Amino acid sequence: MARASGLAMRMVLxxxxxxxKGTQAQMLKDxxxxxxxxxxxxxxxxxxxxxxxxxxISEYVNQGLLVPDEVTIDIVLDKxxxxxxxxGFILDGFPRNTxxxxxxxxxxxxxxxxxxxxxxxxxxxxxxxxxxGSRYTCRQCQAPHAVAPxxxxxxxxxxxxxxxxxxxxxxxxxxxxxxxxxxxTLPVLEFYRKRGLLAEVSGVGTVExxxxxxxxxxxxxxxGRPSAKPSPKPR
Ligand SMILES: [Zn+2]
Numbered sequence: 001m002a003r004a005s006g007l008a009m010r011m012v013l014x015x016x017x018x019x020x021k022g023t024q025a026q027m028l029k030d031x032x033x034x035x036x037x038x039x040x041x042x043x044x045x046x047x048x049x050x051x052x053x054x055x056x057i058s059e060y061v062n063q064g065l066l067v068p069d070e071v072t073i074d075i076v077l078d079k080x081x082x083x084x085x086x087x088g089f090i091l092d093g094f095p096r097n098t099x100x101x102x103x104x105x106x107x108x109x110x111x112x113x114x115x116x117x118x119x120x121x122x123x124x125x126x127x128x129x130x131x132x133g134s135r136y137t138c139r140q141c142q143a144p145h146a147v148a149p150x151x152x153x154x155x156x157x158x159x160x161x162x163x164x165x166x167x168x169x170x171x172x173x174x175x176x177x178x179x180x181x182x183x184x185t186l187p188v189l190e191f192y193r194k195r196g197l198l199a200e201v202s203g204v205g206t207v208e209x210x211x212x213x214x215x216x217x218x219x220x221x222x223x224g225r226p227s228a229k230p231s232p233k234p235r
Pocket of ligand 1: 138140143157158159
């Protein structure tokens with residue numbers, strides 16, 4: 001069923017790796033009918049399909065260089081702008097710095113449709129270390145499993161494959177990633193805080209508890225309808 005265009009929501013979702021951002025984005029997408037735009041997926045698609053943008057990315061990557069902001073911005077806006085008049089979107093992994101945030105803002109405001117909300121899922125570093133430290137992945141089907149400390153990693157409940165801990169989930173890697181996330185993200189969150197767009201929600205608790213906080217921050221009722229009174233914008 002087509003959604004009323006008045007409900008189209010344009011938002012950015014932030015959260016460190018392990019905060020459950022992907023799950024929350026998926027639930028929002030299902031409930032709101034918005035498009036989930038993960039910058040990492042866009043990059044991989046352009047590379048795989050060998051598009052002109054994909055060729056630009058691979059030139060930088062092959063030389064061991066960071067993909068410049070302008071290319072990243074082109075890739076994301078290429079996806080975002082056609083959605084402006086229809087469904088809303090959830091941006092994930094973009095903007096990564098204030099320059100990207102400024103360009104996005106100028107572009108959206110130019111279309112007379114700025115972002116509605118920016119939600120940051122907040123989880124402390126030690127909680128992430130504990131959470132990811134118990135995460136094991138099936139070698140065969142890639143399904144994630146929680147294995148308590150001391151518990152011998154059993155076989156995959158889905159397919160019987162062997163479980164292993166990805167190097168990415170080891171404590172030192174989690175800490176390093178979290179620090180990079182903080183350094184990159186805090187200035188961008190500040191950018192949105194100044195504009196009264198930022199909502200920070202705790203990412204501790206069950207998926208449903210976190211989702212309840214996210215939807216409340218968006219001014220949505222549990223069924224995806226706007227609640228009677230969205231929270232007032234801070235001044
Ligand atoms: Zn498996």
